[in-house]
Amino acid sequence: MPELPEVETSRLSLLPLFTGKRILSVTPLRHDLWRGSLRPAAGPFEGGPLLRHGKTLILSFLPEKGGGGSSCPFFLLSRFGMSGRWERLSLDAPRPPHTHLEIEMEDGGRLAWIDPRRFGRLEATPSPDRSLLLSGTGPDALAIDGKILFDRLRRHAVPLRTALMDQSLLSGIGNIYMAEILFDAGLSxxxxxxxxxxAESLRLEISLKTLLTAAIAAGGSTIHSYRKEDGTPGGYQKHHAVYGREGLPCPRCGLPVQRIAANGRSLYFCTFCQPIRTP
Ligand SMILES: [Zn+2]
Incomplete structure (x- = not known):
């Protein structure tokens, strides 16, 4: 399931293909994945900045100067869900299965939104501030201020694993990076x-930002279906310390990594390096 590093990897790889380029058309192919009633206006457009908030990638479309298309900018939000991804296709490539939206570029390429499991969501909006998809989401995990993180964690009396994945508290972290961040910070x-x-909150903040940054640099983690926009897998899964490593030696203490099922997901941790009680 794509988390913040995988969505940021998509953003970085789409930037040279999209921003500043001429866009001929935006074509939704399926309508039950959209939030709100607004749909993309007719092109042409100029590709504007690509933004990201948590696990949502935001493509901005600017009106063409002196063009005959839409006169208003709009933003296209894509929340990746379980299996959503953007992929670049050549002009004559067949449309891959599970393509739900296509953006036709003037240079001959197409950008396709592909989502086999269809838990992802799309939204067109005149402003991200008025987005339904982003309403109620907390600060982006990579950009959050340390004091705000501490205040938000202290206000919630829930296990850390739940708090880190609560998108209203902090936006962008899922099951993989939650396990890796808590291990790195030595917190149960x-x-x-x-x-x-x-002090523990500061340790958590440092682990959170260090690991997310390293995962982005490695092109994200590929566990099941996640692929980068050129179809290749990410490389960060090779650096996982605990996620997916049940029974293998903990990289710090050598004891076997533990796995338990929690809320239908696997939770990985080391009982020695992540004690419940602080020494
Ligand atoms: Zn350990």
Missing amino acids: PFRSSHSLSR
Whole structure:
């Protein structure tokens, strides 16, 4: 399931294909994946900045100067869900299965939104501030201020594993990076977020930003279906310390990594390196 590093990897790889390029048309192929009633206006457009908030990638479309197309800019939000991804196709390539939206570029390429499991969502909006998809989401995990993170964690009396994946508290982290961040910070996933000291919260913030940045540099993690826009897998899964490593030696203490099922997902951790009680 794509998390913040995979969505940021998509953003970085789409930038040279989209921003500043002429766009001929935007064609939705399926309508039940959209939030809100607004749909993309008729082109042509100029590709504007690509933004990201948490696991949502935001493509901006600018009116063409002196062109005959739409006169208003709009934003296309894509939330990746379980299996959503953007892929670049050549002009004559057949449309891949599960393509739900196509953007036709003047240079001959197409950008396709592909989502086999269809848990992802799309939205067209005149402003991201008025987005339905982003309403109620917390600050982006990579950009959050340390003091705000501490205040938000202290206000919630839930296990850290739940707090880190609560998109209204902090936006962008899922099951993989939650496990890796808590291991790196030496914090038990079962600790209450309310019980964190300021020093522990700072440790968590450093782990969070260091790991997300390293994962982006490696092109994200590929566990099941995630692929970069050119179809190749990410490389960060080779650096996972605990995720997917049940029974293998913990890279710090050598004891076997533990796995338990929690809320239908696997939770990975080391009981020795992530003690519930602080020494
Ligand atoms: Zn350990």
